[in-house]
Amino acid sequence: MNNIMADQKSKLNRILKDKNLDSNLVAIANKVSNNQRISFEDGLYLYAKASLGYLGTLANYIRESKHGNNTYFNRNFHMEPTNVCLYTCTFCSYSRLIKKRDEGWEYTIDDMMDIVKGYDDKPVTEVHIVGGVLPQYDVPFYSDLFKTIKNHRPELHIKALTPVEYHYIFKKAKISYEEGMKQMLEAGLDSMPGGGAEIFHPEIRDQIAGGKCSGEQWLRIHEIWHDLGKRSNATMLYGHIEEYRHRVDHMEQLRTLQDKTGGFQTFIPLKFRNKGNEMSHVEESTVVEDLKNYAISRIYLDNFDHIKAYWPMIGRDTAQLSLAFGVDDIDGTIDDTTKIYTMAGSEEQNPSLSTKELVQLIKLVGRHPIERDTLYNVVTDYMDHEWEDDKHYRGYVSLPVV
Ligand code: V47
Numbered sequence: 001m002n003n004i005m006a007d008q009k010s011k012l013n014r015i016l017k018d019k020n021l022d023s024n025l026v027a028i029a030n031k032v033s034n035n036q037r038i039s040f041e042d043g044l045y046l047y048a049k050a051s052l053g054y055l056g057t058l059a060n061y062i063r064e065s066k067h068g069n070n071t072y073f074n075r076n077f078h079m080e081p082t083n084v085c086l087y088t089c090t091f092c093s094y095s096r097l098i099k100k101r102d103e104g105w106e107y108t109i110d111d112m113m114d115i116v117k118g119y120d121d122k123p124v125t126e127v128h129i130v131g132g133v134l135p136q137y138d139v140p141f142y143s144d145l146f147k148t149i150k151n152h153r154p155e156l157h158i159k160a161l162t163p164v165e166y167h168y169i170f171k172k173a174k175i176s177y178e179e180g181m182k183q184m185l186e187a188g189l190d191s192m193p194g195g196g197a198e199i200f201h202p203e204i205r206d207q208i209a210g211g212k213c214s215g216e217q218w219l220r221i222h223e224i225w226h227d228l229g230k231r232s233n234a235t236m237l238y239g240h241i242e243e244y245r246h247r248v249d250h251m252e253q254l255r256t257l258q259d260k261t262g263g264f265q266t267f268i269p270l271k272f273r274n275k276g277n278e279m280s281h282v283e284e285s286t287v288v289e290d291l292k293n294y295a296i297s298r299i300y301l302d303n304f305d306h307i308k309a310y311w312p313m314i315g316r317d318t319a320q321l322s323l324a325f326g327v328d329d330i331d332g333t334i335d336d337t338t339k340i341y342t343m344a345g346s347e348e349q350n351p352s353l354s355t356k357e358l359v360q361l362i363k364l365v366g367r368h369p370i371e372r373d374t375l376y377n378v379v380t381d382y383m384d385h386e387w388e389d390d391k392h393y394r395g396y397v398s399l400p401v402v
Pocket residue numbers: 091092093130192193194195196197198233234235236237268270271272273274275277310331340344
């Protein structure tokens with residue numbers, strides 16, 4: 001056992017020997033210590049009863065067993081074909097623009113290729129494409145777009161669209177999910193981002209995302225994609241009108257599919273932000289709740305390799321803290337403005353960091369920064385990297401003690 005793990009194990013042992021700790025929490029800590037899966041009821045119990053310190057200890061133990069101090073990021077850029085959407089998800093700032101289309105944009109393939117070409121001299125490895133749903137963005141449009149990007153820059157990884165778009169465009173084209181995903185693969189799609197998952201349970205999904213693909217359909221499209229030998233991510237939009245049992249149900253369904261396919265790479269909890277949408281009256285979750293949620297995700301999803309914090313949404317400070325609560329990945333070096341979040345009131349009005357800034361942010365909490373590609377192959381290990389203008393920088397502080 002290396003030093004990092006010996007330290008984490010001794011923190012876990014302190015919990016196991018704590019005579020004052022609730023016996024259910026001791027039992028859950030025992031499962032984690034013995035590498036056993038926790039149950040649905042355990043998940044609910046953690047949300048209801050566990051303290052932040054307890055959750056951090058368990059989640060950090062798992063995080064460091066899997067990855068040590070390694071903390072991953074990638075260099076990508078986001079493209080949003082349109083910010084107008086015919087669906088009416090109550091948490092989203094896009095759909096209200098359907099009535100005021102003059103305030104929105106609807107890009108053509110040429111418009112999007114101009115954006116792609118703007119990154120020609122930049123060392124990005126991935127383009128992340130996601131936006132609203134409109135009828136002109138159909139199977140032929142996206143097939144053309146993926147082919148044109150691949151013709152222009154074959155090595156650029158295309159991570160694009162979610163089951164929300166795929167369900168809509170395949171239905172419109174009258175083709176099955178299987179046929180549709182095969183066509184997307186042939187056009188150049190490399191992987192699927194995790195969006196559109198929201199909360200799977202119909203009690204919540206019907207209220208906040210009525211009309212778009214169901215939880216079952218979302219999971220089915222990912223399963224088909226995994227069966228084609230490809231990878232994808234998963235998200236959960238939390239902190240609005242859902243109850244803890246809906247969050248645990250969501251993670252349970254992801255864990256079950258992951259047992260079957262192993263195709264998910266990363267789980268990304270997305271904190272609900274309340275600006276500019278139909279749920280502005282709903283209070284946002286606290287930072288403590290966000291950290292607890294990261295930790296419980298890490299503990300529950302034992303078969304997911306990575307837990308990602310999307311820093312433009314939660315801000316840099318919480319992203320740094322999250323690295324002690326189960327998170328091992330911070331998305332990305334995004335030097336483009338991703339409007340879906342700035343419209344919803346994200347922490348970062350301009351969600352852009354240079355690689356150097358992101359590396360420093362990770363090092364400042366004692367972690368080991370690694371640039372990865374979309375599939376988690378190491379691109380550059382930044383632990384001992386020095387920038388020419390940066391000789392004075394030796395930024396280390398220790399991790400918050402949990
Ligand atoms: O599905 C929309 C969310 C998602 C709000 O896979 C909101 O690497 C909070 O999935 N407050 C799309 N969230 C973005 C997404 C994503 C982001 C980063 C990385 C990856 C990845 C995927 O954004 C939507 C929805 O759940 N969203 N509105 C809001 N007001």
